[in-house]
Amino acid sequence: MIFKATLGSAQQLSSITPCAYPNVHDRAHCGILDPQLDHGLICDPDNVISMSEAHLVDTFLQRVYNERKHKCICNKSKGLNCWYKFGFAFLREIFPVDGAVSDLYGRDHCPMNRSLVQLAQYQPEHLTKADSIYEYAHNFARIVRERWDFSSCGEDILILVVLQRPAQLVPDSLPDSSQHQGASSNRLPVIFVSYGSQVAERFGLAEGFHAMPYSLEPLQRIVDEENERLQNGYPLQRVLNDMIQRLVVVLERAEKYRSPSPPKDHIPFWAWMAFATCVRRWKAGFVGDDTTPANPQGATTYVNLVQMMMPPHRSNYATPASGQF
Numbered sequence: 001m002i003f004k005a006t007l008g009s010a011q012q013l014s015s016i017t018p019c020a021y022p023n024v025h026d027r028a029h030c031g032i033l034d035p036q037l038d039h040g041l042i043c044d045p046d047n048v049i050s051m052s053e054a055h056l057v058d059t060f061l062q063r064v065y066n067e068r069k070h071k072c073i074c075n076k077s078k079g080l081n082c083w084y085k086f087g088f089a090f091l092r093e094i095f096p097v098d099g100a101v102s103d104l105y106g107r108d109h110c111p112m113n114r115s116l117v118q119l120a121q122y123q124p125e126h127l128t129k130a131d132s133i134y135e136y137a138h139n140f141a142r143i144v145r146e147r148w149d150f151s152s153c154g155e156d157i158l159i160l161v162v163l164q165r166p167a168q169l170v171p172d173s174l175p176d177s178s179q180h181q182g183a184s185s186n187r188l189p190v191i192f193v194s195y196g197s198q199v200a201e202r203f204g205l206a207e208g209f210h211a212m213p214y215s216l217e218p219l220q221r222i223v224d225e226e227n228e229r230l231q232n233g234y235p236l237q238r239v240l241n242d243m244i245q246r247l248v249v250v251l252e253r254a255e256k257y258r259s260p261s262p263p264k265d266h267i268p269f270w271a272w273m274a275f276a277t278c279v280r281r282w283k284a285g286f287v288g289d290d291t292t293p294a295n296p297q298g299a300t301t302y303v304n305l306v307q308m309m310m311p312p313h314r315s316n317y318a319t320p321a322s323g324q325f
Contacts, residue, residue, distance in 0.1 A: 014045055015093050017100040018143035019110035021045070024087060024150065041087035041150055048090040048163045053237050060241050061086055064248055071255070073198060074153035084199065084251055085151060086244065087158045089144050094137055094162050101139040107146040130168045134192075137162070141194035154197030157247070161236070165190040171231065189236050191243070193223050202254055222246045 013020040022029035022045050030043035034051055040058040049057075065081040072082035105111075137160065145158035165188040203219070226243040230236065 012095070013112070015091055016095045016097050017112060018140045018147065019100075019105065019112040021089065021091075021144050021147075024089075024148045041085065041148070042090075043088065044090040046090065046092035046163070048092055048161065049236070056237055057088065057240060060244065064244065073155040074151075076152055082152075084155045084157055087145065087148055087150055087156060088240075089141070089158060089160045091160065091162045093164045094133075094140065094166065096133055096136040096166075101136055101143060103139070105139075105143050107149055110143060110147060133166050133168050137190075137192045138194065141192045145194045145196065151196050151198070154201070155199065156196040157199060158194045159240070159243075160192040160194070161240070162190050162192070164188075189230050191223055191227055191230070191239075193219070195219065199251075218250055219247060222250065 014022065022043055024030060024041050024043045027033060027038065029045060031045050031047055032038075032040070032042055032054065034055070037051075037054060037058055040054075040061070042054055042058065044054065065083060068083040069081070073084060074082065141158050141160040144160065145156055148156075148158070150156055169190055170188060199219075222243060226239050226246075229239050229242075
């Protein structure tokens, strides 16, 4: 497949490799020249959105941040906002090319190979599949997020918006998609999201709660549903605001189910595992050579083991009388 060479070489390179995508702090190359947006994490080198749309996104985010300014995720945070941080990277198109993205690329290593521009004229067969393009775009978003380095402890969320959806990601059910797939994709933006380590860790911890069987899957489901709304013709500005609001709700719900400190009588998970291992070994006869249990009431032994792992209650401590020190 041969791509149209209508973009400038610099712009085209940034559409191929995240290593060439501007850093969010480089306001000139990001196309964000309004001083009022200097504190925002928005980069739009291809002028995908207008300045008024960028202001709407930023205003909405600032309201989210202000409402949560005391809900800090990290002990120390960069910038004024200490909650989760949202960054936005806009692209007109994305060109999957062999060698442009890699699991090894990130903040510390991201080579920018200008010869990729010539390779973009041809699309390898293995990059024509929808799954391969999704993986390419998600890797693209991850690398941009890591290069921007705008988190304090991995609380960053990077939203990559591609204005012209790759033809392979346009459903066949759309009108005229079979005959005018390229034209249809030009009218359909698509969103990819990359999450920092703190987001993944907190949702991973939340999986342990039966009341909240969450993982990153609910976040991805939100993105998929908003991408479907884009397919149905919803404006990009509205979809972005709605998606942010939905992500905020899920993130706050995950925080709600995280216990900041265990209760007094909380038994650590490792202690339960050690107890279970001892019980199994005891039942199998692996503990000592004496087959006669030290305690004839075997059931009580298990209770005592649990009690031994329980921290002593305050009432168990005798208060010394005066003069007994």
